Amino acid sequence: MSSTRTLIRGGLVVTAAEETHADVLVEDGRIAALAAHGSTVAEGWTADRTIDAAGRYVVPGGVDAHTHMEMPFGGTFASDTFETGTRAAAWGGTTTIVDFAVQTKGRSLHAGLDAWYAKADGKCAVDYAFHMILSDVTERSLKEMDRLVEEGITSFKLFMAYPGVFYSDDGQILRAMQRSADNGGLIMMHAENGIAIDVLVEQALAAGHTDPRYHGEVRKVLLEAEATHRAIQLARVAGAPLYVVHVSADEAAAEIAAARAKGLPVFGETCPQYLFLSTDDLAEPDFQGAKYVCSTPLRPREHQEALWRGLRTDDLQVVSTDHCPFCFVGQKELGRDDFSKIPNGLPGVEHRMDLLHQAVLDGHISRRRWIEIACAAPARMFGLYPKKGTIAPGADADVVIYDPTVEQTLSAATHHMNVDYSAYEGRRITGQVETVLSRGEVVIDRREYVGRAGHGQYVPRGTCQYLR
Ligand code: URP
Ligand code: ZN
Ligand code: ZN
DSSP, X not given: OOOSEEEEESOEEEOSSOEEEEEXXXXXXXXXXXXXXXXXXXXXXXOSEXXXXXXXXXXXXXXXXXXXXXXEETTEEOSOOHHHHHHHHHHXXXXXXXXXXXXXXXXXXXXXXXXXXXXXXXXXXXXXXXXXEOXXXXXHHHHHHHHHHHHTOOEEEEESSXXXXXXXXXXXXXXXXXXXXXXXXXXXXXXXXXXXXXXXXXXHHHTTXXXXXXXXXXXXXXXXXXXXXXXXXXXXXXXXXXXXXXXXXXXXXXXXXXXXXXXXXXXXXXXHHHHHOOHHHHTOTTTGGGGGOOSSOOOOGGGHHHHHHHHHHTSSOEXXXXXXXXXXXXXXXXXXXXXXXXXXXXXXXXXXXXXXXXXXXXXXXXXXXXXXXXXXXXXXXXXXXXTSSSOSTTSBOOEEEEEEEEEEEOOTTTOOSSSSOOTTTTOEEEEEEEEEEETTEEXXXXXXXXXXXXXXXXXXXXXXXXXO
C-alpha cells in the first residue's frame, strides 16, 4: 500500500451519483477527501505527487464482475492468465475483477476454490475476488456454500446449459437456491436450455451444418427466454434472489423486466459483445465466425435496442465482459469441422470501459449511468461497495483519469490481452484511459504500464447490497 499523498487536480469527478469539478486527495491507498477546484481547502493540500486531470474525467476504477482467466473449457484453457488478464484489465481502466473458481465434479467446492486462489496468488496487477461455479450440487456442496459465504465467496454460478459438464437439473438448481435463500448467497444463472440445445446441435451436425454460424442458430432466443423464465420461477419457489448472467436476447430481458415489475429480487447482466456485435460477425466466412462463438450467443442486431433500454430503465443493472479468450490459432480452430467443438468465449476485459463510454457518446446511456453499470452497480451487487465502485472518502483509491476526446482504433496489434485477435478489430471509438491508480498506486501512467504482478490483492466480499 502506498504511504504517499497523491493529488488529482482539475478533473471532472464522475460517479454514479454525481458529477463535480473537484480535486481528489489520495492518502495511504484510500480516497482521503474531495474539494472543489480552487477552494481554500483544495488549495491548501500538499502532496508527493500531483496528477493533472484538467480536461479529463476522474472516475472510479471499473469493476468487471464476470471474467474467466485460465478457465478450463472444451479441452483447453482461456488464454489469459491472471497475470496477463489483470494487466489488460488495468490498461482498460478496470481495477477489480470477480473471476469464477470452478468446482470439479466429484470434488469439494473448497478444493476448486483453493486451486483458483493458487492460480491468482501473487500474479494479479489489480484486485480480484471470486464467485464459485457449482458443477456438482450434492448434499456436501450445499453445506459448503454456507462456509463459502462466510469466507467472502458470496455468489454461485449454476448452468442450465452444457449437459455433462457444468449442467445442473431443476432439482439441483432449486436446492442451491433454497440454500442461498438461507445463507445470503446470490445465485448467478447461465440461462439456456442446454438439453434442448444439444438435440438441435446433433440435428445440425447430422445435416452437415458445421460452420460457426450454426452455434447461434441452435442456441435459440426462445431457449434463452424459456430458461430465464424457469430460473425466475424456481427462484420464486425457493424465495431466493437471482442474477441472470450474460443476457443477450430481447425476450430474456423481457422476462427479467416482468419479474422486476412484480417487485421480485431478480437482476440482470449483459456484456459489450451483445451490445456491439451480432450474428453478422458470427456469420463471417472462412471460419472467422469462430472468433465470435460464445454462450449465450451473439444475436441479430435488432436485439441490441432492448438491451440498451434495459440498461437505461435499470431492468439490467450490470455490464460485465464474460472475458474468456481463446486464440483463433490452435484453440478456436479445435472446432473447424464441428462448431460445437469451438471453445466458447470472447476476449473483452480491456475494452469494457471504453465501449461503454462510446455508448455515452452514441446517446444510449448517460455519463453517470456509464459509471453505475460499469463500477458502482457491480460493486453493490457483489458486496464490494463503497470500498470499490465509487470515489468517496474512505473508498479504495482505485481511480481512472479518462480522456474523453482521444480517438483510438481497437486492434489485436495494440491490445494487451493474451489473445491473437480482437473481437472489435478496426473499430474506431472516442475516449481512452490515460492513468490508473489501484489502491493509490499508479499502475498505468499516461499510457505506460508501471504496475506489477502481485500488486493486486484478493478481496473477500460481503453479500449483495441490493438485498440488505
Ligand atoms: O461463452 C462463454 N460465455 N464462455 C464462458 C463460460 C460462460 O458460460 O460464462
Ligand atoms: Zn455462462
Ligand atoms: Zn462466463
